[in-house]
Amino acid sequence: MNRFLQIFKIPDLRKKVLIVVVLLVAFRLLAAIPIPGVNAAGLQQFFGSNQFLGFLNIFSGGGLSTLSVAMLGVGPYITATIIMQLLTIIFPRFKQLYYEEGARGQAKFNQYSRMLTVPLAFLQSYGFLTLLISQNVIPRPDAFGLAGNVLAITAGSMLALWFGELISEQKIGNGISLIILAGIISSLPTTIQQALVSYTSSALPTYAGFVVVSVLLIAGIVYLNEGERKVPIAYARQVRGNKMFGGVSSYLPLKVNQAGMIPLIFAISVLLFPQFLVQILSIFSSGVALKVNEIVSGFLNNQLIYGVVYFFLVFLFTYFYTAITFNPGEISKNLQRSGGFIPGIRPGETTSNYFSKLINRVTFLGAAALGLIAVLPLIVQSITKIAVLNVSGTALLIVVAVVLDSMRQLDSQLVSREYEGIE
Numbered sequence: 374m375n376r377f378l379q380i381f382k383i384p385d386l387r388k389k390v391l392i393v394v395v396l397l398v399a400f401r402l403l404a405a406i407p408i409p410g411v412n413a414a415g416l417q418q419f420f421g422s423n424q425f426l427g428f429l430n431i432f433s434g435g436g437l438s439t440l441s442v443a444m445l446g447v448g449p450y451i452t453a454t455i456i457m458q459l460l461t462i463i464f465p466r467f468k469q470l471y472y473e474e475g476a477r478g479q480a481k482f483n484q485y486s487r488m489l490t491v492p493l494a495f496l497q498s499y500g501f502l503t504l505l506i507s508q509n510v511i512p513r514p515d516a517f518g519l520a521g522n523v524l525a526i527t528a529g530s531m532l533a534l535w536f537g538e539l540i541s542e543q544k545i546g547n548g549i550s551l552i553i554l555a556g557i558i559s560s561l562p563t564t565i566q567q568a569l570v571s572y573t574s575s576a577l578p579t580y581a582g583f584v585v586v587s588v589l590l591i592a593g594i595v596y597l598n599e600g601e602r603k604v605p606i607a608y609a610r611q612v613r614g615n616k617m618f619g620g621v622s623s624y625l626p627l628k629v630n631q632a633g634m635i636p637l638i639f640a641i642s643v644l645l646f647p648q649f650l651v652q653i654l655s656i657f658s659s660g661v662a663l664k665v666n667e668i669v670s671g672f673l674n675n676q677l678i679y680g681v682v683y684f685f686l687v688f689l690f691t692y693f694y695t696a697i698t699f700n701p702g703e704i705s706k707n708l709q710r711s712g713g714f715i716p717g718i719r720p721g722e723t724t725s726n727y728f729s730k731l732i733n734r735v736t737f738l739g740a741a742a743l744g745l746i747a748v749l750p751l752i753v754q755s756i757t758k759i760a761v762l763n764v765s766g767t768a769l770l771i772v773v774a775v776v777l778d779s780m781r782q783l784d785s786q787l788v789s790r791e792y793e794g795i796e
Contacts, residue, residue: 379787386786389543396536396548397555403529404443404556408511408522440511443529444501446556447549449494450534453486455642462697490534491527498526544786546779554775557768587769590749594773597742600629602735604728606713623713625704627732629739632694634770636740637747639694640686644679680751684744691740701728746770 381387437444461468470478502522505511514522533552540548603624705725714720718727746769 380783383787386545386783389545393540393543393545393551396540397551400443400533400536400552401555401559403532404441404446404559405439406442407440408442408444408525409514409518440505441529442525443533444526445494445497445530446533447530447537447552449497449530450486450490450537450549451638452497452642453489453493455639456489457482457486458697487534491531494527494530495523498523498530502526545782546775550771550775550778553771557772590746590769591773593742594746594770595777597630597739597746598633598774598777600739601626602629602731603627604731605716606708607716608711608713627735629735630691630743631699631732631736631739632691632743634774635694636687636690636743637770639690640683640747643686644683676751680748684748687744687747688740691743692736695732695736699732701725701732704728743770 380390437446457467457471461471467482471482499519502511502519506513534549537548537552540546540551542548603626606623606625608623702725705721705728708714708724709720715724715727718724
């Protein structure tokens with residue numbers, strides 16, 4: 374608590390926190406401005422019949438549920454980032470840019486992602502509006518009105534991205550993640566209100582069990598995010614001139630959840646791809662788009678099939694992303710160059726093979742835990758039979774990960790200022 378109060382005692386840090394709060398409030402105000410002619414009843418029914426829009430609403434920052442000018446939020450940027458990450462596998466130049474050229478290369482890589490966001494936002498907004506018109510959620514506008522809405526939604530997405538960049542510059546959290554966090558938190562009052570309205574005395578054990586499961590889930594997510602396998606590292610002694618260096622022991626931490634929440638985003642993107650395909654088809658033929666939408670919705674609304682597919686995708690993408698970001702051979706070479714070695718393991722290829730086997734075992738546990746968290750809402754709903762009691766493992770994982778990251782960044786800034794003599 375004392376550390377928290379210190380934030381507001383330091384003028385520079387207090388200013389950064391206030392800037393972040395103002396930007397988040399500005400985004401929430403933007404997300405509350407609806408596009409013209411929204412049919413509220415039709416919108417509620419459309420969202421109720423399509424669970425994937427709930428996922429999309431999370432990554433839009435909560436603007437999709439109101440069909441605001443920021444309905445896509447940071448969703449197009451996330452899609453652009455995923456596309457760019459996949460391109461690093463196909464094109465060596467992108468891989469070199471992102472992983473080997475340092476901060477300058479990553480800045481250029483992120484610039485390409487922002488450039489790709491514009492056409493994606495334009496395409497997604499047009500396709501989504503066309504789908505909403507075919508579902509009678511919004512009235513059919515003339516060509517000028519439709520173009521105006523598409524431009525407004527595209528501009529809203531770019532504004533959301535700009536807000537995220539400004540927040541990231543304050544160095545107290547990732548801006549895109551904090552915008553998503555704000556959207557998740559904004560839905561809490563409505564969820565709590567619905568739970569209280571539907572509460573009955575006979576449902577007390579169910580509600581109590583739900584609270585216990587939620588607390589245990591949060592604890593499990595924290596454990597998953599903070600869990601790591603410590604690999605002991607020893608450094609050989611080296612004599613340089615009259616001084617001796619090395620001879621110390623350290624460790625290399627391998628996180629259980631090496632991929633973070635990226636596998637969830639990848640899995641949801643794959644599950645949302647049929648919906649995105651429907652949006653593209655609606656541009657050319659609304660009739661065909663409706664038929665495809667019915668087939669896709671009927672297939673994926675089967676809770677068992679959806680749960681199995683979702684778990685499998687999260688599990689698969691956890692291994693996939695870890696394989697991209699963790700290079701055992703490179704780590705082995707870096708250790709050897711610095712005179713480090715794992716006790717009992719020969720340097721070189723033997724160390725590389727050891728890291729490969731170890732990361733596979735650690736990733737298996739992380740992937741299984743992440744997949745279980747992803748499908749937990751389906752398990753809870755199947756047990757409680759109450760739709761209001763829906764704890765989203767994906768949303769909780771994002772909230773916990775973002776809060777922990779922001780706490781680390783705030784703590785590091787506090788520590789740096791203590792070293793500068795600021796109490």
